[in-house]
Amino acid sequence: MSLNPRLVKESFSHLEPVASKAAAYFYGRLFAENPHLRSMFPPAMDIQRERLFGALARMVWSVDSPEGMAGYLGQLGRDHRKYGVAPEHYGAVGRALVATVRRFAAEVWDDEVEAAWVSAYGVAAGLMLDAARADATVTPAWWTAEVVGHELRHRDIAVLTLRPSQPFPYLPGQHVTVQTPRWPRVWRTFSIANAPREDNTITLHVRSVPGGWVSTTLTRDTRVGDTVMLGRATGMMTRGEEDTRDLLCVAGGTGLAPLKAIVEDVVASGRRPDIHLLFGARTQPELYDLPDLMRLQSSFPWLRVLPVVSDDGSFRGMRGRLPEVVRRFRSWSDHDVYVCGPSGMVDETVRALQEDGVPPARIRLDAAVTTC
Numbered sequence: 001m002s003l004n005p006r007l008v009k010e011s012f013s014h015l016e017p018v019a020s021k022a023a024a025y026f027y028g029r030l031f032a033e034n035p036h037l038r039s040m041f042p043p044a045m046d047i048q049r050e051r052l053f054g055a056l057a058r059m060v061w062s063v064d065s066p067e068g069m070a071g072y073l074g075q076l077g078r079d080h081r082k083y084g085v086a087p088e089h090y091g092a093v094g095r096a097l098v099a100t101v102r103r104f105a106a107e108v109w110d111d112e113v114e115a116a117w118v119s120a121y122g123v124a125a126g127l128m129l130d131a132a133r134a135d136a137t138v139t140p141a142w143w144t145a146e147v148v149g150h151e152l153r154h155r156d157i158a159v160l161t162l163r164p165s166q167p168f169p170y171l172p173g174q175h176v177t178v179q180t181p182r183w184p185r186v187w188r189t190f191s192i193a194n195a196p197r198e199d200n201t202i203t204l205h206v207r208s209v210p211g212g213w214v215s216t217t218l219t220r221d222t223r224v225g226d227t228v229m230l231g232r233a234t235g236m237m238t239r240g241e242e243d244t245r246d247l248l249c250v251a252g253g254t255g256l257a258p259l260k261a262i263v264e265d266v267v268a269s270g271r272r273p274d275i276h277l278l279f280g281a282r283t284q285p286e287l288y289d290l291p292d293l294m295r296l297q298s299s300f301p302w303l304r305v306l307p308v309v310s311d312d313g314s315f316r317g318m319r320g321r322l323p324e325v326v327r328r329f330r331s332w333s334d335h336d337v338y339v340c341g342p343s344g345m346v347d348e349t350v351r352a353l354q355e356d357g358v359p360p361a362r363i364r365l366d367a368a369v370t371t372c
């Protein structure tokens with residue numbers, strides 16, 4: 001059976017306009033044929049459905065680029081270890097997937113298209129399984145971690161320090177998935193807010209969002225001494241050895257977390273680039289980490305921390321929306337720039353930077369972190 005990227009892509013385009021229906025059908029079919037698999041998934045499947053489609057779309061669009069496919073699916077395979085996924089589950093998923101595409105791409109479906117999907121899924125599953133097997137020889141599927149610090153810095157924002165029970169490797173700028181005992185099988189992603197420490201602890205900045213099971217539990221119902229589970233750290237918003245330019249970090253709200261980790265890492269490296277850290281919040285009390293940032297600034301004179309408040313006329317410091325402050329402050333065209341925060345803020349800030357002449361390759365963002 002040959003891999004035929006064109007047939008896979010053409011047939012998949014019939015699913016895209018009906019993505020949520022197709023995802024619901026896929027899981028319905030999977031659980032009807034394999035009821036024992038239902039207990040591996042969280043009670044509410046909405047985020048799961050979105051993730052499935054996002055993952056499928058990435059697989060399909062990289063199907064003719066072996067490197068892109070291997071990189072992404074390898075990561076996915078390693079990440080799926082924490083769900084308890086075993087080799088036999090791949091067959092069940094493959095059958096439900098092919099049945100789903102057959103149903104929603106019925107008008108173009110024939111034996112050739114079916115063969116193309118079976119072949120593409122076989123390659124994808126093989127890449128995921130190989131990566132998961134190799135990973136199992138070097139790291140656990142997940143880590144337990146004790147909560148050793150919990151500070152409610154604002155009504156809705158907590159800073160948690162966790163001590164994983166085994167060495168927890170990560171790079172500054174990466175994020176981690178967290179599960180709490182209150183919500184089994186519900187994993188949510190948070191950025192790590194510190195450069196690696198000798199005591200192996202990590203810090204997370206968590207804002208409780210309305211309806212957010214994990215974020216609310218971590219903010220309001222978690223205490224020192226509690227235990228959580230961590231998945232492996234992932235993410236591409238990291239610094240390379242060759243990154244030696246001055247830095248601009250633009251942080252909106254808890255989007256500060258990964259940028260603080262990067263700044264701490266630069267400070268610890270002994271290098272001395274100028275760093276501007278714009279930390280934006282809607283109100284002054286939401287500048288939840290300012291005292292810590294000011295301490296960091298006083299120990300590293302090349303760092304300038306600039307708090308910016310958007311919705312509070314009584315704030316006596318810099319006021320405005322982050323993208324506008326970025327625009328009016330100075331030109332950043334010779335800087336490496338990291339941007340993290342609400343998606344609207346990130347999009348607008350990126351536009352401002354591009355208009356200023358910062359090349360896209362020097363603007364670093366973190367992909368799709370949903371924290372709720």
Ligand SMILES: NC(=O)C1=CN([C@@H]2O[C@H](COP(=O)(O)OP(=O)(O)OC[C@H]3O[C@@H](n4cnc5c(N)ncnc54)[C@H](O)[C@@H]3O)[C@@H](O)[C@H]2O)C=CC1
Pocket residue numbers: 175190191207251252253254255256257258280281282286308309310311320321322323340341342343344345346348366367368369370371
């Ligand atoms: N690794 C990642 O990608 C991470 C992403 N985040 C994301 O950061 C966000 C933080 O949310 P909050 O703390 O509630 O921030 P927030 O809503 O309180 O806003 C923080 C700052 O961003 C500005 N802002 C918000 N929306 C804007 C828009 N559309 N255009 C221009 N400026 C805007 C505000 O004026 C304020 O200065 C969440 O969406 C979270 O998912 C947080 C941590 C890590």
